[in-house]
Every structure is written in structure tokens, then in C-alpha cells.
Amino acid sequence: MIKKAVFWVVTIIVLIFVMGPLLWIYLTAFKAPEDIFTTDLKNLVLFAPTLDNFSRLFTSYPFWLNLANTAIMSVVSTAVVMIVSVFAAYSFARWNTGGGHLLFVTISTRMFPGVVAAIPFFFMFRKMGLIDTHLGLILLYVYFNTSFATFLLYGFFREVPQELEQAAMIDGYGRMQVFRRVVFPLILPGIAVTTVFCLIWSWNEFFFAFLFTRRVARTVTVLISSFWGSIEVQYGPMAAGASITVLPTLLAAWFMQRYIIRGLTFGAVKG
């Protein structure tokens, strides 16, 4: 009995600890400034909700435009990444191409410090006029997501039994047909999971977006970060913007919970 009580008390404390800050975004988003900048304890939770933050965010700042930028870049870069990495992962998984060395080189790009890529690309992009363009950022997102996607898919491809392919080959399928008709349908769940992960990584990305965009191609994370300025901090619009930006990732986390651990461990742990 006591054991059970302790178990639930600890569990609930952990849940409050995890959920509290996330709920805080949503509470703050609906607060008027006088409720945000208050030292009165009961105002933390009890306040008259208002939509002022949202209307300010939508009228005074290019929020939707920046959100659209983020969305466009995430979707386009993910599409490119998936095309490149599905083929590459299949090659690595089936033939161990490059004896593992090539796969290592691939995964190490995901682990590159962002700054190593940022310095050269900054100057290259400046010369080519790619700073503050959608194309520029898409290229960078392709760069840092491809290796991740390749490695994650590698794990999924390894689960496809080789006998199936051999059987299909005996039935007269060519390599391309085997891939299209046999392997591809089996790998679809893996492709779905990898796609969502790539979308989320580009959606959340800040470092490159912050360095490589100014106005035209500014992403929503950069917009939100600009509310924390040196002169004043606008917590209201910041929370309102964050509450909308974070929503898709929260939904993805909830619906993909079975695959999150697998994705974050590059497929090594099947959660």
C-alpha cells in the first residue's frame, strides 16, 4: 500500500515537473501584461484570459509569413533528404557498401559542430547571394538531415529479410523492381517515422536560421528569439508565438511516442 502510494506520488511529481513548463507557455500566451508582470502569487493561474498577445503577434509581426517560411523549408528539405537517403540507406544495409567506413563518414556529418559548416557556407552563400533566401537554408537543412535519415533508415532496411529479395529475383525481378515492389512497401513505416523526424529537426532548427536569414526567409524560431531583445522582453507575444510553433511538435511527439526513442538513438534502441 505504502509502496503504491510512493509510486504514484513520485510519478505525479515527475509529470508536474515535465508538464508545468509546457503548460506555462500556454498560460502565458493568454495573459495580459499586468498578469505577466505581477508578483501576486494567485495571478500565476487565476487571470482573465485575453487574446491580445495573439492579435498583437499577428498584426505587428510577420508571424504567419515566418511560420510559412519554416514550413516550406522543412517540407522541401525533407523531401530531398528522403530521396537521397532512402537509396543510400538501402545500399548500405544490403551490400554494406564502403565496408562501414562510408557509413561512418555519413553519420559524422550529423555530428559536425554547426559552426564548422557555418563559417565556410556563410562566405560561399554571401558570394552566391544565397544569404536570406529559402534555397540557402534548404540546402543547409538537407546537409544536416541526410546523415540522420540515412542512418535511421539503415536500421529499418536491415530488418527486411534478404530471402524475400532473393525470391523476387528468382521470379525474374530486376534490382530496381525488387526495390520498388518488394522492399519499398515493407519499409514504409520506417520512411514515415524518418520523415517526421526530419520535419521536426528542420522545424526546430535555430543556429543556421539565425545566422543565414535576415528578413525575407526568416524562420519562426528566429522571430521568437527576437522578442528577447536587449531593450525589452516581450513575453506575451513570445509565448503566443511559441504556443503555436510548438504545437505540431507536441502533436508529433504524442502520436509517435512509440518511435521517439528509436529515432533519437538512430535506431539503436527500439523503445
Add this chain to the structure above:
Amino acid sequence: MAQEMTNQFGAGAQSSKTKREPSIWEVLTSERYFKWTLLIPLLLLLGVFMFYPMFYCIYYSFHEWGMQGKAIFIGLDNYRTMLYDKGFLLAMGRTFYVLVICVVVELVIGLVLALLWHRDFKGQNVVRGLCLLPLLVAPLVLSLLWNFMLEYDFGAVNQILGAIGLGKVYWWSPKLALYTICMITIWQWFPFSTFVLLAGLRSLPRDVFEASRVDGASPVYTFRRLTLPMLSPLIMIIVVLRAMWLIRLFDPLYGTTRGGVGTELLDWTVYRTAFVYFDIGYGSAFAIFSLFLTILICALMFRQLMKALGVIK
């Protein structure tokens, strides 16, 4: 000759009667070259996006260049300066300090919670779903959020602490700021270690534990001699993956201290040198150093991942 060619490209074996050269498409999808065909896009991408920046960085790390004029070749001077650069060495030390604190605390919390939740209980899926939420939220948004919550006067945390009589804490003081950054990071990532270890516990063979229980081993003994050794590959994976992410900590700094009050970490130093002071040569030297560090840890990580995937023993 044509005979030889078609035989060489296995797939064309049946059509060897027709003595024609195989088309490019046939060569590309033949048994021999198909695996490389699949890799062409990736190799192109790696060539452009990986080797170009690397060589560029290495090149400029031997030069002095401040965006204007010509780069002056100065040999290893940048690296020599780096070795005596107090700010840089401090940032390095801090990065490792943060790394050790975060990894250790995350592992301890993770192990405790994993052991706690290693049973069937009502609502376990809800608990898991809720706990995993922070993992996919943009780190930048979280750092801004925590910056707000830990604000001295209006921050929720201080108000609650004040109300229960613990007194307000100045979270961003030079003494505490680094630990506050650690706390934010741990808050976001403890579910990761928890659920990796939980997955590990779930996959352990039951009969061994039955046997140890029958033999009358104490729970502590069982944990130390059975559970922990069997979990060690997973612990290894957590350590290398987290080390990998942690040495590149940037977003949590941007939303909070911006490298001030003694929280300047490795990546922030490089960023500041290259993009605030525009000392490209010196910044490149930092970046190259950071790169070698990363590759070293990455090699460790790769081994562990391949082991976990069952590719190598």
C-alpha cells in the same frame, strides 16, 4: 568483348545472345554497380557539403583574415594562440564540466525512474507520452521559456519558491548560471535516458531474475550484479549520444545568458570569434579543433550504435 562485358554485368547474362553494349541504365542497375548507383546522390551531397567546408576551414585556420583584404598565411599561429587562450581553455573546461554533470544526473534520474516504471500500471502509456513531450520541442523555445520562468521578480519558479518560504534565488548569477543551464538541459533530456533504460529493462531475460530471486539474492545485489551489467551497453549508448549533443550546446545559451556570466561554452566561443568579431582565421582554428573532438566521440558512438544494431560484435 561484348560477350565479356555482359557477363561481367551479371544481369545481362540472359541477353548475352544479343551482342550489344549494355545501356547506361543497365550498367547502373546491374548487380555489380547497383549499390553504387544508389549512393550517387549521397556521395555528391557529402562531397559538396562536407569536404568543402572542412577544407575551407582548414585552409583559413592557417591564415589571418578579418573579412577584409587578403588572407595572410601565418602557419600554425592560430593554433598556438589557441593553446594559450584563456577564454578558450575555460570554455573547453566548462563544456566538459557541463557534459559530465548533465550525463551523470540524467543517467541517475533515468535509472531511478526506469526502475520505478518497470512494471505494468494503469495509464503507463499516458505517462510515457507526456514525459516524451519535451524531447521534440525546439530547444530555443524552451530556453526562452525557462529564462522567463526563472526571472528573479516575475518568474514562476521564484514566486513558488518564495511562497513556500524557501526564498527567491537569483538563477542567472555568475555562480549559478552554469548550473541553471545544466538544469534546463537535464529537464529536457532526462526522459530520453529514462525511456532508453526502460526499453532495456523490458528486454532483459526474466528467468535470470527469477533464478536470482529463488537463490535469495538481495535486490541490491541483483541490481548491482545482474541489472546494471546487462544495461551497460545501453548506458554506453546514452553516454555517447548525449556527449555528442552536449558538446554542441548552443540554443539554450542563446535564449538565456548569451554566453555571459561565466556560461560561455565551446560552440559559443567559436560563434563569437567568427561571427561577432569576424576573426575568421582564428574562428576556423577553433572550429577545426571542435571538429576533431567531435569525430573522436563520434567514432566511439558509431561503434556502440553498430553493436546495438547487431552489425558488429
